[in-house]
Amino acid sequence: MKERVKFGCRIFLSAHEPFQNIIQRAQFCEKQGFDSVLIDDHLLYGTGDAAAPEPFTILAAIATGTRRIRVGIAVTDMVRRHPAIIAQTLATLSNQFPRRVFLGLGAGDPMNQTPFGFSAEHRVGRLEEGLKIIRQLWNSSIEKPQNYKGQFFSLNNAYLQAGQEKQPVPSIYLAAFGPRMLRLAGEAGDGWIPHCHTPSTYKMDLDTIIGSAHNAGRDFGAFRSSYYTLSSISKNRAEADRNVDRSQRKPSGTDLGEDSISKGAERDNPEDRRGNSRVRRLQHRDPRNGRGLHRTDRGLSEGWLQRVHADLCPERRTLVLRKSTVPDTTLLQQGAQILIRLYRKIKHG
Numbered sequence: 001m002k003e004r005v006k007f008g009c010r011i012f013l014s015a016h017e018p019f020q021n022i023i024q025r026a027q028f029c030e031k032q033g034f035d036s037v038l039i040d041d042h043l044l045y046g047t048g049d050a051a052a053p054e055p056f057t058i059l060a061a062i063a064t065g066t067r068r069i070r071v072g073i074a075v076t077d078m079v080r081r082h083p084a085i086i087a088q089t090l091a092t093l094s095n096q097f098p099r100r101v102f103l104g105l106g107a108g109d110p111m112n113q114t115p116f117g118f119s120a121e122h123r124v125g126r127l128e129e130g131l132k133i134i135r136q137l138w139n140s141s142i143e144k145p146q147n148y149k150g151q152f153f154s155l156n157n158a159y160l161q162a163g164q165e166k167q168p169v170p171s172i173y174l175a176a177f178g179p180r181m182l183r184l185a186g187e188a189g190d191g192w193i194p195h196c197h198t199p200s201t202y203k204m205d206l207d208t209i210i211g212s213a214h215n216a217g218r219d220f221g222a223f224r225s226s227y228y229t230l231s232s233i234s235k236n237r238a239e240a241d242r243n244v245d246r247s248q249r250k251p252s253g254t255d256l257g258e259d260s261i262s263k264g265a266e267r268d269n270p271e272d273r274r275g276n277s278r279v280r281r282l283q284h285r286d287p288r289n290g291r292g293l294h295r296t297d298r299g300l301s302e303g304w305l306q307r308v309h310a311d312l313c314p315e316r317r318t319l320v321l322r323k324s325t326v327p328d329t330t331l332l333q334q335g336a337q338i339l340i341r342l343y344r345k346i347k348h349g
Helices: 020-031 055-065 083-096 123-136 180-189 200-215 237-249 261-268 272-283 297-309 329-347
Strands: 006-010 038-040 070-076 103-107 146-149 153-159 172-175 224-232 292-294 317-323
Touching: 020 038, 020 055, 038 055, 055 070, 055 083, 083 103, 103 123, 123 146, 123 153, 123 180, 146 172, 153 180, 172 180, 180 200, 200 224
Parallel strands: 006 038, 006 317, 038 070, 070 103, 103 172, 224 292, 224 317
Antiparallel strands: 146 153
């Protein structure tokens, strides 16, 4: 039996606005039928228009202020955060909000690493090891201490006491783009949350993930493939296009995938340069050629969604929308409803 497409929305806090606004955005998304909300993990954005508060604290506040919507990070990394702390934090949140929390992991963005003295070297290697440690610690107890010896992290009779055994392990989505990260998603991830794709390039990378999962002897049936895309909801086409262009030019590598274009990942594995080159080509593509959903025009939105629906093969899909601006509430409500209604109309004929 096929599962319906699920919709998520990335929400944020702009500079100089009250903290309560991000809670209200999550409540708005829940009321309009979104299945999940996601927030970034940034120390800085490179622009004075954005705020960058601590994300796991925000997740707890959002989950407290809502009733059912799922909440997650998209995404954090193992350069700035130790995997044991991530494991403890997610276990704590999962006990407070059962079955509502998920985790996004990527190699990270040097823009949020090097200014603070974190090395951008070996980012993918740290992610590979950190992912193993998170899963080991979620399976640990005082009776089952864990050991691990890696190049970057180690465990020595370590265990958590955060109640992790009381709840199912939260799903882990990987922001994978290069070949090495795609293989890791198939081998060890519960889902995939990429950005910067056309339907054809998405299917090509998804095939790599499926092949990796099969080679690892994993059942791909439970894997959740998603897509993180830009939506610009405006009253006229020119304004919508300006919002898309402005968002794509902001100095933030995370808009292109957490493991995508920085040289740190290339030093980890020269093979990833091919994937990075494709990101750069797509970065300069006209956003109207499939990179995002912009304005509420039925023909344009339906055409893009139709191609996605035809090309993506797994039954478990999630579409994550990232707003480029904060339009008035009525307009945002209309846009959200149209996007959801369009896809469900296409899916069910």
